[in-house]
Amino acid sequence: MVTDDTFGDLLEYIERDLDFATSHYNNSYLDRRITARMRRSGCEEYDEYFDLLRSDEDEQRELLESMSINVTGFFRNPDVWDGIADVLADLSSERRRVKIWSAACADGREPYSLSMLVHDDRRIDERGVDIVATDISRPALRTAREGVYKESRTTDIAAELEFLDSYDRYAAYDPEEGTFQISEKVKKLVTFERHDLINGRPKSGFDLVTCRNLFIYIDAEYKRAMLETISKSLREGGYLVIGKSETIPPELKSTFEAVDSRHRIYQLA
Ligand SMILES: C[S@@+](CC[C@H](N)C(=O)[O-])C[C@H]1O[C@@H](n2cnc3c(N)ncnc32)[C@H](O)[C@@H]1O
Structure with missing residues (x-):
């Protein structure tokens, strides 16, 4: 379970400023996506990542794309x-x-x-x-x-x-x-x-x-x-x-x- 306050602030920022409705998704899913982006961008803490996200439009784009869960396939199952x-x-x-x-x-x-x-x-x-x-x-x-x-x-x-x-x-x-x-x-x-x-x-x-x-x-x-x-x-x-x-x-x-x-x-x- 995610308890960090900065995580909550991060979700609020993504919803309000980046226009992605984080409140519709479950937190463990959102945490997995955010943590994966943190790893890719070399950030260890949520607040470090929050700073990066606010200042870097490329990262905003990458995060939003990774949040949209686009795994698919022809004739899946x-x-x-x-x-x-x-x-x-x-x-x-x-x-x-x-x-x-x-x-x-x-x-x-x-x-x-x-x-x-x-x-x-x-x-x-x-x-x-x-x-x-x-x-x-x-x-x-x-x-x-x-x-x-x-x-x-x-x-x-x-x-x-x-x-x-x-x-x-x-x-x-x-x-x-x-x-x-x-x-x-x-x-x-x-x-x-x-x-x-x-x-x-x-x-x-x-x-x-x-x-x-x-x-x-x-x-x-x-x-x-x-x-x-x-x-x-x-x-x-x-x-x-x-x-x-x-x-x-x-x-x-x-x-x-x-x-x-x-x-x-x-x-x-
Ligand atoms: C895992 S893919 C599923 C694709 C396909 N239906 C399949 O089963 O392979 C989920 C898709 O839902 C889309 N999605 C996420 N939130 C959505 C929303 N609120 N309305 C419409 N599509 C949404 C994502 O962009 C993503 O392409």
């Missing part, structure tokens, strides 16, 4: 994607447009996975699908719109794409650059927008919302607010997929009915 494919196949068989919202989409790998799946699964008619993908982070959205992903020691893009039998129809590998370029037909289904799930307005008429691996970092009160925004954005009987280690709070269990608990798939009751 592959077994869940079998469940998502079944939901989309059902929706597609109803023969009307299928609207999907990838909320907190990070650098775009989740919505592009949805688009690839829609193209790849014969049960789904891609001509009837629209995907809206949103995130709070502008740098993440820039990468997402570009649709170019670089492999590295820690990011094995080819392994992530192996959920598909043959991914080269959807992403072109450049061996010299070590990059994967998302194809135009995959990009065409996805529209990116900035949206804050805590303070932003609900959307409407979605058949499926994915909001995965964000709730784990968020304080319970704000998690509830986010889920309320999502419930208002779904059409009657619409589906919600959350992260594999996330749960629906007990007071919202009558709003979201589990249809596939193993894959964390719920339906608006």
